[in-house]
Amino acid sequence: MPAIPCACSPVMTSSTTVAGTWAPVRWRRWLNWPRARCSVDPFAGFSHNRAFSQERSMVSRKTLSVLTALLVMGFISVLVILSMLGGVDNYTPTTDNPVVIFSDACARCHGERGLGGSAIGPRLAGVGESIDEVKKQVSEGHGRMPRFPNIRGRALQNLAAYVNELSIHAEETARQREP
Incomplete structure (x- = not known):
């Protein structure tokens, strides 16, 4: 359906030649005119x-x-x-020394002395978990903490005792600082 010319569109005039035909230049100019400005059909x-x-x-x-x-x-x-998220950490301890195991497996999330400081793992010092709770947490994992299936036996026992010891030392330090 051809657009209806209105007052805002260019005038369709015929440039007649001697033979009386339309001039193609003016016709083409009218077809390419941005008809969106036309008040009759604003979206045309x-x-x-x-x-x-x-x-x-x-x-x-x-x-x-x-x-x-x-x-x-x-x-x-x-x-x-x-x-x-928690998963499985394939860390395998090479020694039973809990300080080495803690620094290799735990410190990247819980801080070098278990004091936290990273957004990943919470503070361990001062938590007051028992040795059995620590062992369960390490072997099974929980939440974002991965489980460490390769830490077992004597290494797991020593690590749990070390984490528990961190808690005891943190509590003693807090008591000494109180006025």
């Missing part, structure tokens, strides 16, 4: 309006860029969350 001609289609493609590019950035950030967030 948007698909033919070059400025509008370029603006629409710019909006589409910006939208696509934003959506891509959000998708990448979401994917990275999921990876970080999954890496923080």
Whole structure:
């Protein structure tokens, strides 16, 4: 259905030649006129309006860029969350020394002396868990803490006693600092 010309559209005049035919230049100019400015049909001609289609493609590019950035950030967030969830840590102790085991397996999350300080693991010093609770936590894991199936036997007993000792020393230090 052809657009209805109105006062805001260019006048369709015929440039007649000697033979009396339409001049193709003026006709083409009328067809490409941005009819969106026409008061009769304000949405007519948007698909033919070059400025509008370029603006629409710019909006589409910006939208696509934003959506891509959000998708990448979401994917990275999921990876970080999954890496923080408890799993299995394949750390195998090479000694029964609890200080070495703690610094190799526990300190990266709970701090060098069990005082916390990282966003991953809580403070262990001053928690007051029994040796059996510590052993269960290490061998089974809980929440974000992975289980350590390769720490067992004498190494597990020594590590649990060391963590319990950290708690006792933290409580004594806190009592000494009180006025």
